[in-house]
Amino acid sequence: MADSEVTALEHAPGLKHHFDDTEQQLESSTLGMWVFLLTEIMFFGGMFGGYTVYRNLYPDAFASSSRYMNIPIGAFNTAVLICSSLTMALAVRAAQLGNKKVLIWFLVFTLILGCVFLGLKVVEYHEKWVDHHIPGPGFRYEDARYFHQAQILFFLYFAMTGMHAMHMVVGAGLLTTLIIMAARNRFSAAWYTPVEMIGLYWHFVDIVWIFLFPLLYLIGRTK
């Protein structure tokens, strides 16, 4: 980090004044993003912890209410998210190569897939509304034995998938920003840090769903 380097790289694209060089800046952004994802793991971890406690307390009730989840939509949405992770990874690759057109296309694909996921989530939530499976005063449950316990599962279902969906909405907003920035030629092969960072975020949100899907939809199928 000699001073001569600092002056040489003074006008590197996207370099902020308080960093010595772009390498230090990229390393800082990457570490910062990973630390942020760590906080996200702890955030969802609290709900997974609560889920573990209640599933151990009420295994039969959880198996029973899991049958009211819409597996076809859930499975399709899982596939949608995995595809969106692929297009996101390809977008990062296109950014690395400095290929603006391809970058924008893959970002748009990712955004569309994210919106498909959210749209289907709305369909699912509507089903729950129709079936009176929204926890609260209007809650009904087919098996009277499990009324309270099932309500707790649906509470966790809405808390966990709701938080996940909110992260998807934020991700969609970030993708839109990226598309606008890319269209304005803000990225180049020399500087594309935001694409990479938001890519990390997008993959993380996908991984959360990979855990949510089996835990909420697929339990107790053998009984």
Add this chain to the structure above:
Amino acid sequence: MSTTLSHPPTEERPNYLNVDYGWKSWLLTTDHKRIALLYLFSITAFFFVGGAFAVGMRLNLLTPKGLFAHDTYNKLFTMHGIIMVFFFLVPSIPATLGNFLVPPMVGARDLAFPRINLLSWYIYIVGGIFAITAIVRGGVDTGWTFYAPFSSTYSNTHVILAAIGVFVSGFSSILTGLNFIVTVHKMRAPGMTWSRLPLFVWAHYATSLIQVLGTPVIAITIVLLGMERVLHAGIFDPALGGDPILFQHLFWFYSHPAVYIMILPGMGVISEIVACFSRKSIFGYGFVAFSSVAIAVLGFLVWGHHLFVAGQSMYASMVFSFISFLVAVPSAIKVFNWTATMYRGSVSYDTPMLYAFGFIGLFTIGGLTGLFLATMAVDVHVTDTYFVIAHFHYVMVGGMVMAYLGGIHFWFPKITGRLYPEGWAKFAALVVFVGFNLTFFPQFVLGYLGMPRRYAAYADEFQILNVMSTAGASILGVGYLIPMIYLAWAWRYGPKSPQNPWGAKGLEWEQSPTPPPTFNFDVPPVMNEPAYNYSGEEKEVEIGR
């Protein structure tokens, strides 16, 4: 607008204070030093709001029957706790002194993410507005712990508003911690190896780990609590199949480590002050540095000691009790090493050192009484009594607030470029020490005799001790007001400070001008000697990173 915040115009060289005076240059600044001052003013305001509630509580407890309606008293102690914990103690040292000093101490021009740093202050203010709104609209009565199902079902006060305030302000804490971690890892100057980092930075690094790992859990806990309060689905309500202990586990998973957020930065300040005013290299640097990390790690494994009488499994309690004892080891390492640093040092008795003495003595009492509470059988006797109150006020007020004031005095010349009146400062330090002990020592006795916490009324025989405590609180309040006055005066009219008034070591004193320019250093700093090199070991000529 510029009259309240700005520095008086001088012929001085440009520094971060006189570079610009407009209100935009403060509210839109990305300079970590200006953000530190924004935090300083805001948390001072919250400190006095929280203090006002304490005054109300102590007034109420002057007589056995209480002066206020019992509901009012419930709100007083709740708002005192919420404001002091979430809006004063958690951000206190990290967001002010840490924000100001971590970059120059590691030799950086700013924190890694300056805009995120500013964002964290705005988030803090938004959280604060929610909390203040909750107060203005009538307050909250759940206790700062928000225990369910009272908070989720039965309380008819503004729980949601206060909870949103805590939720929002948590993100400011997360962002501060994230910024520190990245800065310490990636922004160190040439020669600033991990083993040369000031212990203040080590303490903040450990604090940041807790902030990023613990705070998200309180956030999700509050989300679940808020949802439950709206839906009444029963997740924390035993009548509906829920588990209230789960709420306590989630709550203390953050809130116990959070007490280390509230003390570790103070320990960092004390390490700096003790080394400087003993004119000696800190004794056992490695042990002090790693004890901070050890406290942070162990701190995550002890939350169950808050649940000894809550219905937690006895075997879990035994494990939590054992690990709680382990925390005493790194804490004791620090106290012994500070003492050993002073041994045969040339100790001087300037104000920061007086606060450091206060810290070491009071923290030791607070820490040792913590062992009483970690002992399961003793804890059954003193749970939810004034013994607990006295214990954590010895750590939080006797420890953290002492360290905070000591740090403010120590770095006041750095921050403002001015000197404060030493005579007044020593007098105030003495008043704070006397007032503090008179306030809280009687509470140990009260608690041991069985006076429960959070009750508006008490048995007649406890009155003498309660009157003593209230008298002490009045003295303590005066002790806090005096520094407010002379520091504000000194900021404007105090004599100019020399570059390094204490002859202290460290990049922030030796290589950064006083007060620092916007990017902290005129020439890129280089660390070429061990940390706390008060004994004058030779400096290196060659520099490796």
